[in-house]
Amino acid sequence: MLENLVTSLLFGVFWLCAGSAIAAFTYRWPRQQDYLWRHEARELLGIARQPSEPKPAGFHQGRSVCPHCNHSLAWRDLLPVFSFLSSKGRCRYCQHPISYRYPTIELLTLLLALPLLWMNLGQLQLLAISLIIVLLLIGAVIDREHYWIPDFVSFGIIAIAILQYQPTPALLANHLLAGLAAFTIIYLLRSLYFYLRDVEAIGLGDAKFLAALIVWLGLDALSWVLLLASLTGLVIAVWRRHKHRHIAFGPYLAGAAYVYFLGETFWL
Numbered sequence: 001m002l003e004n005l006v007t008s009l010l011f012g013v014f015w016l017c018a019g020s021a022i023a024a025f026t027y028r029w030p031r032q033q034d035y036l037w038r039h040e041a042r043e044l045l046g047i048a049r050q051p052s053e054p055k056p057a058g059f060h061q062g063r064s065v066c067p068h069c070n071h072s073l074a075w076r077d078l079l080p081v082f083s084f085l086s087s088k089g090r091c092r093y094c095q096h097p098i099s100y101r102y103p104t105i106e107l108l109t110l111l112l113a114l115p116l117l118w119m120n121l122g123q124l125q126l127l128a129i130s131l132i133i134v135l136l137l138i139g140a141v142i143d144r145e146h147y148w149i150p151d152f153v154s155f156g157i158i159a160i161a162i163l164q165y166q167p168t169p170a171l172l173a174n175h176l177l178a179g180l181a182a183f184t185i186i187y188l189l190r191s192l193y194f195y196l197r198d199v200e201a202i203g204l205g206d207a208k209f210l211a212a213l214i215v216w217l218g219l220d221a222l223s224w225v226l227l228l229a230s231l232t233g234l235v236i237a238v239w240r241r242h243k244h245r246h247i248a249f250g251p252y253l254a255g256a257a258y259v260y261f262l263g264e265t266f267w268l
Helices: 002-045 082-086 101-118 123-146 151-165 169-197 204-217 220-239 250-266
Strands: none
Touching (some): 002 123, 101 123, 101 250, 123 151, 123 204, 151 169, 169 204, 169 220, 204 220, 204 250, 220 250
């Protein structure tokens, strides 16, 4: 009993810390990439670099600081969820409100990882599913906030799936062909809509992301993931009375794939 309790506590602490790392990575990495792209564009066009534009810190560079007062954060300011609660959602140094994105991502990471406690997985399987959960969250968060899904998310899921199915070549071939079919369907729909309306209805990042999810889950998941993601996105867009022209589809694809995975694991 005590051993199970300790294991569960360690599990919770680990995934809350993983969520904290995901929250920091998804904040820093897109800003650094945007800076590098603009810097490269200026070099190609012969435009001088803006002297007042500092290079954003990378994920492994520099200590965490408050984005408002730039005060370095101590260890007690970085405890997942607990630091947010103890400071009542405000920076201890400047009293500026802290974004709810951090505890939300931390708790969401733990919530998505909880079913792993009841799955009968070997060590390699557990590692593979854990990495996929991390990649799903990274892709969903970055797409929701910046409207693009990094290629390393999609290719990472594909690489994990290939390693997972590599011992059975026939199954691996089926999953790779299913991923290719998923990409082709979205690409053709995108091309057709662009031809008819001269508008990009869905990005290639979404097509690659869906292909990666289907390489992981298999062809049977394609219709379910598309249907669930589309319905969820539509309902939320109507509920929020979404006025933006673009809607991030990545979070709905990630959520639908995760739900299908749970259903396949526990009920199918």
